[in-house]
Amino acid sequence: MGNRQWLLFPILLVLFALTFLIPHYGLLNDYIQLILIYVGINIIMAVSLNLINGYMGEFSLGHAGFMLIGAYVSSILTVWVFPHTWGPTMTSLVLFPIAVIAGGLAAALAGLIVAFPSFKTRGDYLALVTLAFNMICVSVVQNIEAIGGGRGFMGMDKLTTMSWVFLWALIAAWAIRNFIYSKFGRGALSIREDETVSDLVSVNTKTVKILAFVISAFFAGVGGALFAHVLQFITPKTFVIQKNIDFLVMVYMGGIGSIGGSILGAATYTILLELLREALQLLGTIPPFTLIPSLEIWRWVVAPLLLVLLMIFQPKGIMGLREFGLFVPNRDRFGARLWLKKRKSANANSPD
Amino acid sequence: MNFFFQQLLNALLLGSIYALISVGYTMVYGVLSMINFAHGDIFMVSSYIAFFFSAFLLRFAPHLFPILTFAATILVAMILSSLLAVIIERLAYKPLRTAPRVSAVITALGVGMFLETITLALIGPEPHQIAPLIPFRIYNLGGVSFSSNHIMVFAVSFICMFILDLIIRRTMVGKAMRAISFDKTIVPMMGVPVDTIISATFALGAAVAAVGGTMYGMVYSLDPYMGILIGWWAFIAAVVGGIGNVRGAMIGGLILGVVQVFVAAYMASTYRDFIAFAMLLLLLVFRPTGILGRPKIKKV
């Protein structure tokens, strides 16, 4: 089984080039491009949520809150703070990434704050803390008149392009993948299995938790910033608790503890929903379905049903607890292979 | 002073309905350690059942005593909702009892969404209101205005809670429920039919929620999405009272109603959600097990 990791780099390069060519030559229509951008943003959200929910085994329901912070901070910067006289290239190459990073950092700060209650609470209680955090974020923004309150904030330029989304998704996957296989990441895995024991075997649970929340929140903020600059209009209502359900589905459908799974889950979920919409519209033109008004609503009936079926028959998600080979560092692959070999020989030798 | 009492009445009305729903969350959590996120939507479905049944009764049996119509509607709503809850439990939750906890949560969310959208698709999005099954009157006592709605909600909720408390504390089923929530492994070995008791828990929770749903449909209005927000509020109420504790859930519901109404009454109404959640957050940080909850000792 050869190591195909060297293929990764050229493939990524080709994809990156495509992200420039597609909009420039109109290879795909605008709507499909928009969907792809949404897929990319969802990938960032799913991968970052997976860090907390999947790898660390906590139950965070506040991810949309981090997204909201990133969206608003970056939007305020690009609309009010940054100069508008810089011209499109400079704005998109310099100012936009600064705004996105700023959004991510603001969200990371919030992540730091959320990390502290996580020291004492676990499981369902942490879920509630994060839930309360999400709702407080929404509530606070609704009350700040200056940024539009409940009615939303607008005026952003369409700075998010497929290329930027692709880049950020790449950075997110790379950063989180490196975190997972680092000392801290393995600490996160051990916390998931048993927190008390982890503490006893000198895993620095506090540091691990802080790092995990901060990194996860940072990328959620980045996702939010990208989202704000493609929709060009944000309102607190977009980021209420129900939004978390979307992300949870992506993570759990793809398989917790697997970056590849999160990517798959995000892509599948986004595309599947749109496909369902198309399929139902097509179906609506065939009698006797023409009698049913608004057939597209059934999209939201079928989707959760599929989800429930998926959970019952494949509760570990598409990927289960496995991971795509190219994400795993060589050291681990070698170790895994060695372990498998040993197990095989041990089974062969045992008297059975 | 009138203002205060008026708001208090408003608060207790809202709080009683929250209480009726939150007991369902707390009971299921007690026996399964699972947050049944579909509970708010079961509440919504029960409201619709009440709406259709009462419309049917009013059309085909208009000369019945109002109190009979009311009682019949509530009973039918209770029975059908319990049935629905048990079906959901058997089909969707039972297979996941050994799966990772979060799968059950996602399934619950999925079931909830399914209920919302199928109601939307089949019945339509327009809001409805249940006709006043008890003749509607407004009373005025020293400047404080209250209506037959208030009396109905207080009386019925109180009776319902009382009966529920009796069931939990005095009957075998209730005892079994409490036993399971205390220790899951030993109880089956003692010959308790765990599956049946779990189904009974769901049924009971749904029945109580149906009482709330019927009354909510009369006092406010019903639409397919009503379960979402109310579900979250009732869930928070259950946590505040100490999740797993039925009396705690009742108290939590009332507290939440009071907080929501009084914040809107004495401060700018826009801060209501913010204050309610900030309180929740503080409570969770300083007393995570809620008001009446017992700290769970985790064995390593």
Add this chain to the structure above:
Amino acid sequence: MKKVYLLLGVLLTLSLMVSSCAAPSGGTGTPQVDVIKIGLNAELTGSIPKVGKSCKQGAELALKEINDAGGLEVAGKKYPVQLFVEDDEDKADQAASVTQKLISQYGVLAVIGPNASRNGIPAAEIAESAKVPLIGPWPTNPKFTIDSKTGQPKKYVFRMMYLDSVQGVENARFVMEEFKAKKVAVLYDIASEYNKGMADVFKKSFEELGGEVVAFESYTSGDKDFTAQLTKIKAANPDVIFLPNYYSEVALQSQQAHNLGITNILMTTDASFSSELLTLGGKNVEGIYLYSTFTIEVGGVNPAAKKFIDAYKAQYGEFPDDVAALTYDSFGVIFQAIQKAEKIDRQAVRDVLATPFTYEGVTGKTTFTGTGDPLKSVYYVQVTDGQFKVYTPKYYHAKEQ
């Protein structure tokens, strides 16, 4: 692992299939030239589904009439008109992506809708950047047609209704002159653009006229319990209570107000002009005042309106409300513009719309003066005996339009 690759393969194939079905539309978007495609963006689900339904029905009636006549005649040739209906679920981000879909995926010539200002504003942004004409039948908030960056009117966005900034002032005058009101209370939804905008304009105007706003209470969309705010309002003892909210909320608010013993005059706006207000509100909304550009009684003086009302009733079994009428007129405006432009081209149609003209339709005269905001006449309405009836003011005099 094989399962995963299989899934990926299936997904990829499906996506390719779908994208190949869709007609790719380039940046300048000149749609196919043998069919006229119009997109409809309506709130079919969400909190104001009746509005969406009325909008859709008004649109479909307009479409049926034009296609029954063989299509729209443009420069000597008759073109059938095709309607694409999308549901924005009463969500701002959906409104934006649905508009994008109508423009890019279906390549429509123009977009009609959405109706609620909160959804209209993001949709308008998309249409403006894509340079596609968009007519909003119902939005009344100024932000709908103003470019938020430059403060100038948008070039591609038009509306069929008057502006809140105009109407809010008129309402304040109406309340003060007609009811001799000195104290007014307002209950509005702080999370919705229309409600808040209208509440603010009303408050400012009423205070400028010398009145006092004794209570200015708010709630968030989705709330159903207003007893706390209404109790506060009752304690402030106003002459009139102003509820610039949508029908499902006003019905509940009126009901809860009466349950609390509030007997003051209630006034709402065109946002709750819907038969659903009467169904849900029942006797609690009896006597409530509002205003609109269209009531059924108009059929008596406007022959086009009578024809429309009869056709609508025959087709759908119910009387049309103002949303349906305004949507119907939006289509009339677009058809007229296409005919004048003599081309099926987005830019040409837009240029016609930007030249001052008057459209006479079922909602009376709509006069465009070069921007997206027209002048329109308004009727004051009161709910009498469970029906919307035109109310003739005794003391209030409307300003001439």
